[in-house]
Amino acid sequence: MNNSIPQEFVFDRDLVQLHARYESKEDLINSLGSLIESKQYAKEGYRESLLKREIEYPTGINMGTIGIAIPHTDKNLVNINTIAVAVLEEGIAFEDMGGSVEVIHAEIVMVLVMKEPKMHNSFLKKLIVMLQEQEVVERFRNATDPADIEEMLKQLI
């Protein structure tokens, strides 16, 4: 395998939910996980694995101006690199990825469906930098069209 070949990434606007409402993180993960599975971006069992992993190793991050969460799980379950995004009307509680007792009220949840660790780590690094800009956070909050989200996230791949 030649590692210099760019890794395929598909942005699917059907995996973007704006002004979404969920009761809990379990609800949200079940919904996005099922969608990812049904569109065959990941193998059967992905949703369940995602849920289990979030409980074992939580992914809530306090960005200062906004709470986010980045659920992800076993890369071997991924078929095609993609990302599912929910921008929530009201934040839902996630546990802190850093291991503190702080409850993170995540308003943006991104499920990172990536089979290459290099893509995953580099995307996450750039996402963290990008979301430190208040202007970007507001663009997420106010987005009305999945294309707005696509435009911002595609730069990070």
Place this chain on the structure above:
Amino acid sequence: MMELTVKITNAEGLHARPARLLVSTANQFRSDIFAQLNDQKVTLKSILGVLSLGAEQGDVITFIANGEDEAQAISALQEAIAKSGVGVVYE
């Protein structure tokens, strides 16, 4: 000041699980604790800092502790790195 140099050997790099372990270990100490990769130096007490390093397999990270309990901190980090299997410590 004490340092610990670690080569990331895990195929997934410094991902969620070891990152959480390192951050929570660092937060048990009073010393200032940093992680440095190339010319980027971040606090190890925040998950944000660690994720913004984006450390991958093969990267060499230096952990730096500075303060009254720096020796204990470095020793705890060394233990956490061994336990998580994320990398190997350079002697």
